[in-house]
Amino acid sequence: MITLTIDNKKVEVEEGATILQAAEKLGIKIPTLCHHKSLMPYGACRVCLVEIVGSRGSWIEASCVYPAQEGMVVKTDTERVLKTRRMMFELLLARSPDAPRIKGMAKEYGVEDTRFTKKNDDCILCGLCVRVCEERMGVGAVSFVNRGSERKIAVPYDKHSPICIACGACDVVCPTNAVDLSEVTLNKPRPIKSDYDMGLAKRASIYIPFPQAIPKIAVIDRDRCMHYLKGVCGSCENFCQAGAINYEQEDELCDVDVGAVVLSPGFEQFDPNLKKELGYDRYPNVLSSLQFERLLSASGPYLGEILRPSDEKHPKKVAWIQCVGSREVDCNYCSSVCCMYATKEAIIAKEHQGDLDCTIFFIDMRAFGKGFDAYYERAKQLGVRYIRCRPSSVKEVAATRDLKITYQQDDGGIATEEFSMVVLSTGLRPPSTVRELADKFGIELNEHGFAQTQGFAPVETTKAGVYVCGPFAGPKDIPETVMEASAGAGKAMALLKEERGTLISHKEYPPEKDVSGQEPRIGVFICHCGRNIGGYADVPSIVEYAKTLPNVVYAEDNLYTCSTDTQEQITRLINEKDLNRVIVASCSPRTHEPLFRNTCREAGLNEYLFEMANIRDQCTWVHMNDPKGATHKARDLVRMAVAKARLLEPLCKGTLKVNNDALVIGGGLAGMTAALNLADQGFKVSLVEKERELGGNFRHIHSLLGGEDPQQQLAAIVERVNSHENIDVYLGAQVSFVDGSVGNFNSTIRQDGKETQVGHGAAIIAAGAREYEPTEYLYGQDSRVITQRRLDEWIAEDKDEVKNAKSVVMIQCVGSREDERPYCSRVCCSQAIKNSIALKEANPQTDVYVLYRDVRAYGFLEEHYRRARELGVRFIRFEKDNKPEIAAGEARLEITCFD
């Protein structure tokens, strides 16, 4: 080992190490341009100059090539060093005055311009490209030619190289972006498109899949890595300080013994390439909806700015085309989520760029989820334009690269309009590997390739013990996916109740540090939340401000403070900076406080020494149009959090014994199902039903679109509930009083004037709902006007009124999607479709009309909608402000509507 002194600090390095390496070990920064960790030292650019102090004076050397010697004394920051480096930068600027990296480095040394004649050559002759090609890739396609002022880097004979493998290494290492691969190689350069950015950005052949990947670990793309393809390069191995690169790593096979399996392989996007007429892949400004999601994302290709790929300029008008790969002959289902994601994308796009004109071309607006209709109405208020038409083609205007869409207007007229960008709302497909998965587990798939499930067993496959959840069982949105995930887990838990808890290992935390008597040392972490905060408030200035507040010893900003790697970083910083109070300024403690508290525990800090400032929900979200004001308020909120954090004390939690029984309120289908699931898991359940009979609304359902018999099913469920040893049923009963809280509730059930006390650890409210009793369309005044529920019963009873009806009209959205009740009742469209199919099947001569506003036959209901049309059911649309009118004739009812 050799010991030398750099800037008065002693350092030990191995024999043969350079001064640069020794300085690096001390954390002393020396600028470099031609140096590359995985290449031999070269000493061409001379910006790494240092001063070596000897007994007979001092001299200047390039640190990247000069070997460290025993007892050597090196200075990196003397005036002589700085002056010489400044001179080097002036010379480099003369050669490449526009190279951003050189300009940036020069500026750090106060050099903004050069006194020498400018040569305007991008190449600074650092030789990195030549060396990487030769040393690492073993190719040698480029080399230095000529001498003196004629010296340059070239392909032999200035021709395209036949031996170049177009790996792009020269392009990557070049500090001045001087390499144009197309001028070097005869082979076609193949940039690797980022899967995560949906092809809108490039990536390397070793990469971290996406910013919040778990685990956040680099992966090597073996199909494209030059080391695997040609046995060359290996640069990443040189760079990785953790020594984590292992080219010999192989897939491992693990055996796991399990009693149940939950399959959730998700979905794939419909391949928009199959829709050539819509211009995807032919026109750069036609994107898929997932690509547009990436455009909107702060971690996306343009950091959340909406730019169109052809010219990276802000678009003026964006059009969405719905149902691309959905509701078609060869794909006879609705993808369920596209109407809402297009609406969401349009709203967010307008938030990012206020003057953006957003238009959505759709067939039916399927805003059937909770709160969705309100969101749709909000989009319309914000100026999102909805046009009810499915354009058949998209054409590019060559000069502007805008896109021309021809469509039919509401009045039947044809219009042509140009848009700067077109987004295809691509549908959901089962994953391409699903067949293999299904074969492996022995489960059946439906005709579309999704998992086959039954209406009464939505998360069960055709094989016992194998459950499904999420879009694998059919297209669905996030809430339904999360529900099914819990449901799948619940089913598995019931199956495996004997084994519960046997594989659990408890998390160990480091012992808690005693911070009593310590001066507060506060660390502040300020989150950009992608663009949610950073897009509006000036986060770096808030960080600087936080640093000036009393007792704040550290502050930083994070793109996402909640990401896994940031948690690790916070844990590290708590120890490194000896923090005893932590503040995160980000979103709502409601969702994220437990996470950050846990991070404090991981660092041995009491979790109550943590404070959160909500600078998103209560700041940037409400002050989007006032970035200055939002920044100011965020500073106020951080200052308040700091003031409180200084006085925080460690607290300790108590524990409470849990009552393991449950209370379920409502004996309808949902309540009984929940009670049975819990009872099957071994928990005692009190089931309270206010009526004298179990079944709720389900008692009135006599048929289902899937063909199952609801009443038979109901009888079976009621029988199971009544005979289950773990369920106590209280009929004609109500909960009259509730005391206690989680783990230990105490409720009073009143039944026939008698009161019973039940203790329970948890409660499920399944109190049901009811059918609206219409006041419109002569309901209650004319006996020929009935509800769908009644029709369902009449069909089941084979009533004469139904059998003899020659013409039946149905009106949708009665009492729904109105000002006083602005939500969609979700099931009425399928009810109408179900009953009209039944009418047509019983008597094809019966005329059936369905007057609707949007047919919301989501998911696989679309098949039944098509079947109804094939059977001759006529669907006629009406507008909310132009409703059908009814007149009661002697013989028949007369319904007038506008078609």
Added chain:
Amino acid sequence: MLNMPICIEADLLVLSAAIIPNEDVDELGRLFKVPLNQDKFFLEAHMKLRPVDFATDGVFMCGLAHSPKSVSESIAQADAAAARAATILSKDEIELDAKISEIIDANCDGCAYCIDPCPYKALTLIEYMYKGSIKKTVERDAALCKGCGVCMATCPKKGIFVRGFKLEQISAMVEAALIGE
């Protein structure tokens, strides 16, 4: 699309009537201290990520009381609610939040002003012997207290406070807010 009014004669007119909430949902919401949305369906803790949980721990929802839905969606949600409830029921004990009220015996004189306002019935008046005389104070049930702070706001003698929300901590925040940059 004919772009004109049409008249259809019908023997039966079938109305697709809305699904509306039951009348007793307000009462249920009050009993379990859980919220309803503006349409009077029960409001989940998070629209996307916690679709069967209430913000109140230990209470879950499923079926039409949450929002209109189909038979199989009701069943899936019911199984989900059961699974979520089981995460609590399957434990022997649970941790309680530390941010709950705490009595300062030296300040509390047992005036009992705090007892009735407590929405969780977590406080009881007790008597004890101190240096030969009977003294009064209140006792807090850690399982029931949610740390809402009503007691702290009611107490005229600074005899009770909520951990993590001490008067000096709140004052420091208010002062910081008022002081400006």
